[in-house]
Amino acid sequence: MRRPLPSLLRSPVRAAALLAAAALTLTACSSGPGGDATSADTKAQGNRYGDCTVSGKRGELKLKTVTPGALTVAGDLPSAGWWNGNTVADIKSGFEYCLAAEIAHRAGLDTLTIRNVSFDAMVAGKAKGYDLALAEVSITDARRKVVDFSTPYFDSDIGVLAKPGSVTSANIRGLRLGVKQATSGAAFVKDELKPEKPVSVFPGDPEMLAALQSGRIDAALTDTAILLGQAAKSKGALSVVGQYATGESYGAILPKNGPDTAALDGLLATLKRDGTLDRLSREHLAKAFGGDPATIPVWSL
Numbered sequence: 001m002r003r004p005l006p007s008l009l010r011s012p013v014r015a016a017a018l019l020a021a022a023a024l025t026l027t028a029c030s031s032g033p034g035g036d037a038t039s040a041d042t043k044a045q046g047n048r049y050g051d052c053t054v055s056g057k058r059g060e061l062k063l064k065t066v067t068p069g070a071l072t073v074a075g076d077l078p079s080a081g082w083w084n085g086n087t088v089a090d091i092k093s094g095f096e097y098c099l100a101a102e103i104a105h106r107a108g109l110d111t112l113t114i115r116n117v118s119f120d121a122m123v124a125g126k127a128k129g130y131d132l133a134l135a136e137v138s139i140t141d142a143r144r145k146v147v148d149f150s151t152p153y154f155d156s157d158i159g160v161l162a163k164p165g166s167v168t169s170a171n172i173r174g175l176r177l178g179v180k181q182a183t184s185g186a187a188f189v190k191d192e193l194k195p196e197k198p199v200s201v202f203p204g205d206p207e208m209l210a211a212l213q214s215g216r217i218d219a220a221l222t223d224t225a226i227l228l229g230q231a232a233k234s235k236g237a238l239s240v241v242g243q244y245a246t247g248e249s250y251g252a253i254l255p256k257n258g259p260d261t262a263a264l265d266g267l268l269a270t271l272k273r274d275g276t277l278d279r280l281s282r283e284h285l286a287k288a289f290g291g292d293p294a295t296i297p298v299w300s301l
Contacts, residue, residue: 081288
């Protein structure tokens with residue numbers, strides 16, 4: 001299987017040390033205009049946005065943002081490890097949140113605005129009013145027809161989340177499976193795995209996880225990186241029992257034919273080259289994942 005773009009979780013001890021060494025303090029994150037619970041603003045304080053310490057040269061990136069002085073980033077919020085918090089206003093850390101902070105800093109923008117947008121609206125190109133979306137979105141040719149993608153910032157495969165010992169590669173096709181609406185995992189299950197029973201489709205990760213925990217489905221399938229975070233939060237009740245190597249990569253979504261795709265591609269190349277993506281992985285995904293995606297057994301169809 002393909003490895004994540006960052007050298008993720010190669011040494012748990014090293015990752016833990018880096019996490020402990022990160023002396024992070026909180027900054028204000030308030031609801032958006034009109035007290036909108038689906039959006040929140042963070043004002044930069046020096047080289048920090050929320051819990052994120054940013055690096056690089058401020059203002060080196062030129063973006064044409066929808067709101068002057070602010071970077072508006074959409075996500076399917078919250079998401080363990082990627083956007084940490086219980087509500088939108090709580091989110092101050094996570095791989096994608098801090099990646100958004102890096103982009104805002106290097107674009108010379110003092111405000112980072114995050115918006116909770118449904119996953120299917122983002123990938124269908126129906127959501128408006130944001131500069132880019134960071135939502136663990138796999139790059140596909142079908143999605144490229146309606147949105148633009150940046151170059152990849154993370155690689156992921158399709159994992160299987162289940163109660164330990166209940167699901168194997170041999171019996172999975174005969175079980176009750178659940179997927180998240182409009183995801184590449186949903187397409188994989190339908191087109192490649194082809195289970196014998198009807199597949200349950202859920203609007204989001206919380207609904208799919210609740211169905212698995214209550215026994216309404218036997219296994220949930222979506223990106224391994226996302227499921228590892230859910231398994232860690234379950235405290236042993238659930239486990240990522242296997243994964244299918246699909247060669248997927250996450251990219252930022254931008255408006256179709258928008259002005260900023262090339263500039264963002266250049267910045268992502270810089271963030272990979274200067275080690276920023278590695279650092280974000282160690283600081284935010286190591287703890288949330290509770291394990292290395294590369295150690296999960298790879299199943300064949």
